[in-house]
Amino acid sequence: MKKALIISLFVFILLIITVFPSITSSQLEREYDPMLDTNDDGAIRVDDVLNIALHFGTSGTPINITALLLELLNLIEDMNTTISELQDRVAELEARVEALEQQFPNTQTLFSSDDAQTIRQYYAEGVWTNTSDYNYGNLTWLVVRTTTTDDREGRFFLKFSLSSIQNPDDIASVKLFLCHSGYYPSGWGGVGNVEARAVSDDSWTEANITWNNQPSYEDLLETVYIMPGSIQWYSWNVTSFILNELAGDQVASICLKAENEDEGFTYRWALFRSKEYNGLDPYLLIEYK
Numbered sequence: 001m002k003k004a005l006i007i008s009l010f011v012f013i014l015l016i017i018t019v020f021p022s023i024t025s026s027q028l029e030r031e032y033d034p035m036l037d038t039n040d041d042g043a044i045r046v047d048d049v050l051n052i053a054l055h056f057g058t059s060g061t062p063i064n065i066t067a068l069l070l071e072l073l074n075l076i077e078d079m080n081t082t083i084s085e086l087q088d089r090v091a092e093l094e095a096r097v098e099a100l101e102q103q104f105p106n107t108q109t110l111f112s113s114d115d116a117q118t119i120r121q122y123y124a125e126g127v128w129t130n131t132s133d134y135n136y137g138n139l140t141w142l143v144v145r146t147t148t149t150d151d152r153e154g155r156f157f158l159k160f161s162l163s164s165i166q167n168p169d170d171i172a173s174v175k176l177f178l179c180h181s182g183y184y185p186s187g188w189g190g191v192g193n194v195e196a197r198a199v200s201d202d203s204w205t206e207a208n209i210t211w212n213n214q215p216s217y218e219d220l221l222e223t224v225y226i227m228p229g230s231i232q233w234y235s236w237n238v239t240s241f242i243l244n245e246l247a248g249d250q251v252a253s254i255c256l257k258a259e260n261e262d263e264g265f266t267y268r269w270a271l272f273r274s275k276e277y278n279g280l281d282p283y284l285l286i287e288y289k
Contacts, residue, residue, distance in 0.1 A: 108286040114159040114206040137206030140277035146258040155257035179280040182271035193259035196236040217255035
């Protein structure tokens, strides 16, 4: 068994050295480190990394060749699992696009590339916590909140790449679709009207946006009344805004917020699903003439 593992390791090393070129310091975006250059050829190559790994492993502790092979095989297995999950996700989105375009012929569907919640404070176990510097880009939900108490508002942002749209002149309409999945308080009607607002600053990402660094929202695109109830899809007409963005950088950012964000209700919210909740992603439906 050990002999087979060792042979597999050397085959793996040979493939890496043969397939991959040298990795220079500029590619790694770090200064050249002579301590890592085990053969003193002026470049950090894959074989240098493997030489170090053979002697010291990846944790700084000397290990034997069989243990190294097992570590490499585990890493490859994890990578293959991640690739498989991504492939499944792509297949799922492609199936949704096909189903939507069959349901709505002569249309094109675009899913959000980024979506993220921004809230000033978070309520849990009877305590409000300041979260204005927190990032919520990995949540499966997006919420709009209204409150008469300072610093408890909530809104969210969506970003779409429009580069796949080929014939802007043939567009008849563009609608933003969101899946509403919850509200508070029960029996009181949630937040009521929800606005879609234009955002010209596309530099934000779902991994770094917070309440404190969020881009400014601008022109009102459409206001839609959200009925309290179970899962239901709602749409906002964003045609003019998308056409303008197509003529510009071909990236569209939209802010969703309560119409009466700072007044009217003590504390209410409406919950929508984000792209992290597989199968209920926000999307743009483009209808052609």
